[in-house]
Amino acid sequence: MFALDRHASFFQHSLRMLPHHYTQTDTTRLALVFFCVSALDLLGYLPVGNRQCSSKSKITKIDVDHWREWVYSTCLLPTRDAFRCSPATAVPQSTSSQHNDQIDYDVGHTAGTYFALCTLIILRDDLSRLDRAGMMRWLQKCQRPDGSFAAGVLQSKNSAAGSDDNCEQKFGERDLRFGYCAAATRWLIGGDLLARKNVVADISIHQVFGYIRSCISYDGGIAMSPYTEGHAGGTYCGVGTLRLLSQGNINKVLGDAVVGDIIRWSIMNQVYAEIEQEAESEDEYHSEPASFSSSESPLLRGPVVDRPAGFSGRSNKAPDTCYSFWIGGTLEMLEIPGSLNRGSLWLSDIRASVMFLLTLTQNPIIGGFSKIAGTHPDILHSYLGIAALAMCAETIRQSGGPEKFVKAPAELDVVASILPLQPLDGALCISTSAKQYAEELRSKWENE
């Protein structure tokens, strides 16, 4: 069964204090905050918007106000045009200068900005404190000539006042993650509307499309960079970026055939969990055999239809909680031309997927989800597990209810237990009610 209240307490505890082994996520703390706040939103624990909040929730409107203020006070740059990814990277401005090309390390981060904006939208902030046009100018600076985005831009302190572009240095890996964050940021602050009104120039959309096309792998998945391996995280980021930048018209950008390839690749990544093998293994990378081969001989194994099946991130790898979201979200966003169904998540085996998460990686005692069965839950996998289930719940609601998704009567209660989850918007990875609020802000800005 879906342990809704346990999950809610897991995320509330996490918001209060995290053990020191989270130190490696210190410089991306806003991600953790976003995961916790958005999870509580999906679980119906936040007193925001018009909907009824869970009677068990003790979160008050005062808490919500405090959380909002905390995001601004610790992570918004003084220039109000970008967010840091953590209070840990704030470096107070020093007036003394040792050398001429001294760099200002206290800079905005595209992922931090995306996480901050999503958190603020969930908490129903109106974003009026931001310099939205300035944020668009900053996004332009983060874009590389090949269309990809950097995590941010380091600037020498002297050039910050002047205009010497040579002193700018983009930082961060070259992959699809920051492009996704930039696309989501542009949408959330109505950057497209500002560009349409000629308030500010837009990012180069066609360059972004070109970069994503160049990352499509021969196997149908999208890689993190051209010629690297098709990967569910890259696929989600690529498809999400297209969705956010193309007004939902991904098929027009990629063509129906390529979209069909991505759907096929995604569906092919649903694999049975090797329960015994997974429980023994601390880490998928070190499990034996070297490759995950559950699909090697179903032909000889007889009926396997009752077993849970999650999603892997790449071909021949073991299923892992987070890929239920990266693949599920990808499918949720990809439309099939002429189909009456929304998205394409319904093409996967929802029942097997729900069973994978609820019976193998959920921790029903302390709440949360782990990466694989038999390990400790962590915030990222907990949030993505819940986000994946929220999309499954919506598919079940829209396709005739849980009765159509079970193989045995005993499973009915289990599958139905996820239905209280709030619906999720796959492209932004926030609740659809939070997205609706963002849309309201956008139409207000449009009419300004």
Add this chain to the structure above:
Amino acid sequence: MPLAYLSDYSWDDVIPIPQDDGGENPLAPIAYQDDYKTATGYLRAVMSFEEVSERALQLTADLIFMNPAHYTVWTYRARLLFALKKDLEEELIWVEEVGRQFPKNYQIWNHREVIVDKYDNPSRELPFIEEMLELDSKNYHVWSYRQWLVRRFDLWITELAYTDRMIEDDVRNNSAWNHRFFAVFGKGDDVSQSIIDDEIDYAESAILKAPQNASAWNYLLGVLKCAKRPVSEIEEFCNDLAAVQTTEHSVDVDTDQITSARALEVLAEIYDSRDEVDKAADAWTLLAEKYDPIRENYWKFKKSQAIHRLAATA
């Protein structure tokens, strides 16, 4: 009061800058260990005026071992190394130590790229990559780094043989298959038909060893597509693996002989491309009901899509 930061250098003249965690009730605060808390206090202090010194360099090293995902510290370190004109080979040796301890870290590869690019000498790289792939033969960052290295130093010549060896070790290593695709097509030159033939043979013989291996199938189909050759070229190969028994309008398989559901899928595509929808529909039904039931919805969807298309053109 956190403990003093233990270092070979004197820090008496520096006033550490504590983290501003936003007051009484911070969100998702991490229970830092004291040494980390202290070291980051000094880091903020020296970063605020970008001190260029040996002690700052040592501080970045200490911090990276406490938190290798700290992204600004890596940038600072790279700038310090260049400003202090440090021996870059020594830096590479040090990065190897970090890599061994934190094999899944993103930042070290980004950093190593910056250093090796400047050092302009790839001699340590392939052995280190090899060592890291022995720890984890599918490490995404390591394979990506290898691609960068091959392009940067024009090391294409050895790559195909390397993937031979990696695929021999583990025929289902999708990263190795992907690297093979890169080795063949990534240079951007025209690829001769005889190389394409070799690659088709290579993939087919790998499939014969493990008929359900998605990596080899995807490679085979990817090579055909990239070379603009028709999938029907491998129809006979698929017929054998799927043990199909066909008539003009129907398809069945020999239950005892079929070894590959992927072969049946490819056949369905081939029939569909020839508008033999009856046969394609049979193949998809077999996949949905018997040979790949986890994807039942998908195979049924493929079938209904083909039937609709046929109805629309009729």
